[in-house]
Amino acid sequence: MMRFNKIKILVGLIVASVVLITSNIVYAVDEVDKNNNVKQERHIIKLNKDKKNNKQKIDTEAQNEYTNNVHSVFSLADCIGVAIKYNPTIRAYLCDEDVYKSKIGQAWANFFPTISASIDVQRSGQKYSKDLIPGYRGEYTTNGYLPNISGEMMLFDFGKTKATADMVKRLYEARQADTKETINTVIYDIKTTYFNVLFAQAQVHVYEDTVKDYELQLAQAWGFYNIGKKAKIDVVTAEYNLGKAQLNLVKAKSVLEIALVQLSKIMGIPEYTNYELSDQLLLNDYKNAVETDINTAFEVRPELISARKNVDAAKMNLRARRRDFTPDIGVFAGFGNNIGNKYNLRSSQVGVGLNYNNLNLMRIKKEIDEAKASLSKSEAEYEDIKHTVYLNVKKNYIDLQTAKQEILIAKLALDQAKEQYRQVTGRYKAGVGDAIELKDGENTYLNARLDFYNAMLNYNVAAASLEREIGIPIKFSDELILDISKER
Numbered sequence: 001m002m003r004f005n006k007i008k009i010l011v012g013l014i015v016a017s018v019v020l021i022t023s024n025i026v027y028a029v030d031e032v033d034k035n036n037n038v039k040q041e042r043h044i045i046k047l048n049k050d051k052k053n054n055k056q057k058i059d060t061e062a063q064n065e066y067t068n069n070v071h072s073v074f075s076l077a078d079c080i081g082v083a084i085k086y087n088p089t090i091r092a093y094l095c096d097e098d099v100y101k102s103k104i105g106q107a108w109a110n111f112f113p114t115i116s117a118s119i120d121v122q123r124s125g126q127k128y129s130k131d132l133i134p135g136y137r138g139e140y141t142t143n144g145y146l147p148n149i150s151g152e153m154m155l156f157d158f159g160k161t162k163a164t165a166d167m168v169k170r171l172y173e174a175r176q177a178d179t180k181e182t183i184n185t186v187i188y189d190i191k192t193t194y195f196n197v198l199f200a201q202a203q204v205h206v207y208e209d210t211v212k213d214y215e216l217q218l219a220q221a222w223g224f225y226n227i228g229k230k231a232k233i234d235v236v237t238a239e240y241n242l243g244k245a246q247l248n249l250v251k252a253k254s255v256l257e258i259a260l261v262q263l264s265k266i267m268g269i270p271e272y273t274n275y276e277l278s279d280q281l282l283l284n285d286y287k288n289a290v291e292t293d294i295n296t297a298f299e300v301r302p303e304l305i306s307a308r309k310n311v312d313a314a315k316m317n318l319r320a321r322r323r324d325f326t327p328d329i330g331v332f333a334g335f336g337n338n339i340g341n342k343y344n345l346r347s348s349q350v351g352v353g354l355n356y357n358n359l360n361l362m363r364i365k366k367e368i369d370e371a372k373a374s375l376s377k378s379e380a381e382y383e384d385i386k387h388t389v390y391l392n393v394k395k396n397y398i399d400l401q402t403a404k405q406e407i408l409i410a411k412l413a414l415d416q417a418k419e420q421y422r423q424v425t426g427r428y429k430a431g432v433g434d435a436i437e438l439k440d441g442e443n444t445y446l447n448a449r450l451d452f453y454n455a456m457l458n459y460n461v462a463a464a465s466l467e468r469e470i471g472i473p474i475k476f477s478d479e480l481i482l483d484i485s486k487e488r
Helices: 002-039 049-059 076-086 088-111 160-226 232-267 290-300 302-325 363-431 435-470
Strands: 070-075 114-126 139-156 275-277 328-337 344-357
Touching: 002 114, 002 139, 002 232, 070 076, 076 088, 076 160, 076 232, 088 139, 088 275, 114 363, 160 275, 160 302, 160 344, 160 435, 275 344, 290 435, 363 435
Parallel strands: 070 275
Antiparallel strands: 114 139, 139 328, 328 344
């Protein structure tokens, strides 16, 4: 009995050691994760990563606060904020982050104890035939049930688990960068769609003005016809022009409605349409050097950061495969009790072991070769993404500068078309112009107005594209490309 108490004490000490080591590992993993979060690159949108807010973001059954019985006024920043909260693509990537974060703990779980328990009902013994031993029917030596419990825990594996955990950690950081890249893409989609809505609104405004102009011209044509100053063809032409202008207005309103639906869909609230936009197409000048934008993109572009993390993960994977040659050092303990028989046998064991688990030198060698090839592939993919970022930043920078020049040229053409239209309108009112000349002047002015708004749209879209390629918002100067008042 005294020997059994000593074994129980020894097992208790081992269990206490296991608990102490386990708590230290948990603390170490938490500290690593905290340091990693502090060092993460900051994105243009601050995401609250605590568990409570994460649940609010990914809860697909959360109450949507935007219903069509409530009117809203959205700025561009408001639309971006709504998309961050409701866009399902962003929520999916946040969930993917949590998946990879859990894999870090799964990798460190190799250092946690593994417990096994069982209970067997057993009856065993020997029974002899009467022919061998007359009158002897045998005796069963065991009759009862056997509860058993055992546990083991690895103490050291020469860095295999750490290398695997480091690899998964890099993959988790890559998923975080992928989430930021997805947010960048959603913001780009929000901006381009937002600007297209503003352009569609301007287009509706232009066609509304055109309809009013043609209504006035039709009234003038009837007046001239009634006094015999113009032929009936002028009335027919004015009626045709008015009908075509009304048709263009209907089409423009349809384009605006579709653009609003697209914006709602990207924000993650596709059924909500009872809102209006408060911003205008910007005309602020952008004066950064392209070299500065390229260097910034190399540092903060989430897609590049993700590629770098994938390279680091491939390095960690190669390190882990190279350490597969090493053994594992661990402790084990077990206790069993044969209850229900007259001997009431007990057993216990405790010890330290050095183990090779399924050591296959050929397989390990080939896994190392595979890890080397994966590392080379990741490095090549990183270089390819870097070259693509360089090209896209430079291209979008050139597009932005070109769009700025287009605005200046379109404004000059607009001023000229406006003056021409003023002159032909005056000539027609004076009775010296004809309907064809008036129509040409109106069409020229109409197209010049649309071209000017389209140039502004191209400038804003080019700026959004440059932002996406760099990875952070670009800063415009307070100076305007040109100072315009209402062009009508």
